Amino acid sequence: MWGMLPTFFYSFGLPRFRVNETLESVVRAELGTAEFDLVELRLAGSRTQPLFEVRIERRDGNAVTVDDCARVSRVLEARLDESGLVPEQYVLQVSSPGDRPLRSAAEWRRFVGRWVAVLAPEHGGRFEARLLQVEGEDGVALVTLEQDGRSRHIPLAAVKEARLAFRI
Numbered sequence: 001m002w003g004m005l006p007t008f009f010y011s012f013g014l015p016r017f018r019v020n021e022t023l024e025s026v027v028r029a030e031l032g033t034a035e036f037d038l039v040e041l042r043l044a045g046s047r048t049q050p051l052f053e054v055r056i057e058r059r060d061g062n063a064v065t066v067d068d069c070a071r072v073s074r075v076l077e078a079r080l081d082e083s084g085l086v087p088e089q090y091v092l093q094v095s096s097p098g099d100r101p102l103r104s105a106a107e108w109r110r111f112v113g114r115w116v117a118v119l120a121p122e123h124g125g126r127f128e129a130r131l132l133q134v135e136g137e138d139g140v141a142l143v144t145l146e147q148d149g150r151s152r153h154i155p156l157a158a159v160k161e162a163r164l165a166f167r168i
Helices: 015-033 066-083 105-110
Strands: 036-045 050-058 091-095 115-120 125-135 142-147 150-155 161-164
Touching: 015 036, 015 050, 015 066, 050 066, 066 091, 105 125
Parallel strands: 050 091
Antiparallel strands: 036 050, 115 125, 115 161, 125 142, 142 150
């Protein structure tokens, strides 16, 4: 005889997912009052000591400074502590986005004229180009990139990964 089969439990609509959405909305709201935008929120670490990585940008377009990160960290820490969304012990890291990811058509529009590193397997693989134009909205947007003096038109949906590229 084979014995008993293992039992698996699966819960639809886990509350943890909603907590992450709520956490993100709390972080966005606090950043908004401080005149910053959320670029990325990552949850890592362990169950006993989670790590919250928050990447921010200034709304005025200036570079994020160490003082900005410290100020935002204090604001977020106070709000997170009172929210009940995080355990008593956690690690909060606030930083600039560094090599900033581009995800939505609005983010692409914001950086027209800048260099981008793109991964588009159906359109030449991985390459760097200057972003010239963005037409349309998410899902149907078309980006125009200049590479080696030639313009390329790529559907945003075909881009698997993109980040700002830094040229000196």
